[in-house]
Amino acid sequence: MWSVDSAEREHVLELLGQLVRTDDARFSTVALQSTTANAADAQAKQERHSRGLYTLPEAAQIVADANALPSSRLLADLRAEAKKGRLTTRRPDTLAPADSASAQRGYWVMPADLDELFAAWGVAYRFPRAAEHAPEVRRVPAQQAQEQTILAKLRELGFDPLAVPKPPKEGNASPAKKAARDALNYSRDVFNKAWQRLRNDGRLKDAEP
Secondary structure (H helix, E strand, O other): OOOOOHHHHHHHHHHHHHHHHHHHHHHHHHHHHHHHHHHHHHHHHHHHHHOOOEEHHHHHHHHHHHHOOOHHHHHHHHHHHHHHOOOOOEOOOOOOEOOHHHOOOOOEEOHHHHHHHHHHHOOOOOOOOOOOOOOOOOOOOHHHHHHHHHHHHHHHOOOOOOOEOOOOOOOOOOHHHHHHHHHOOOOHHHHHHHHHHHHHOOOOOEOOO
């Protein structure tokens, strides 16, 4: 059996203690650096928001939460509009508009740019102004949000809500209704009820023969 005298044992224990203290110090340093970095990121994000600058995921989440919309679908729509050049995105270094080909992750959007897009979609919600440090989007009822989303999707798909093509056969859905329903995440029942409400209040009309 291997044996050591007391002096050697104390030396070995001291070495082990030094290793443990070194690892503890290294872990504490890494943890402190991580905490500091997280705090700096949070402060930078808050400052950026106070200037009215948001990433696409941030903007989509804020609007979706306030208007009972599916955030993933809204984010996909915003990214698609940015690619098509219908949503202005900003370069982080100059805030100059980015070309549509590169307007993806890492670029920012501003409330005025989002408002312009929402107006083109025909929806009522707007993004908060930069002076509001705790942004809140004006809430609309869930049914109204559904109606606005359907109108916006119809326009995105190239249909005029006030001139909806009639179905090719009686009893079938019109091409516009089918395309919008397939593109959205609403259940058939929710979609059909929202579609009928839009017809009832005159925001959806058939195309003139």
